[in-house]
Amino acid sequence: MRLLPLLLGPILLMTGCAMAWNMGNRGKFQTDIDDVVGQYGAKMTQAECNMIGTSQSGTCVWSASEADRKAIEQGLSLELKDSGGERGGCRSLEAFRGSVILHVANKPVQVPAKANKKFSEFRLFQSSSSRKICVEASYAGG
DSSP states (O other): OTHHHHHHHHHHHHHHHHHHHHHHHHHHHHHHHHHHHHTTTOOOOSOEEEEOTTSSEEEEEEEOOHHHHHHHHHHTTOEEEOOTTOOSGGGGSGGGSSSEEEEEOSSOEEOTTOTTOEEEEEEEEEESSSSEEEEEEEETTO
């Protein structure tokens, strides 16, 4: 019985760290994603953004118009990719578990007005059953 607290302690600590990381960083992440998509005229309305664990990666989900989605795709020169077999991030969210359309940036994505802040990965998932999109991005160097 004395072993139980020793086993549970690290699990609770890791969970607490991930929650604290998310709370402390998701606002900045959302602002950076909003800046990236906003430069092409797209609007993130009522977005829900979260960091992925304690990594430098996160997701933002919102309902987007067809025009906003196309503006992001064209502005960032996103390429259509096969979305099969991926796990975690956007694919862990209910709306993006089934059939989705995936668009990927094949080069780093610069965050406007922040000279040394880039996303090394930037992927846009489109739900096939709703207007929801999910952006999954990872800061360069993270």
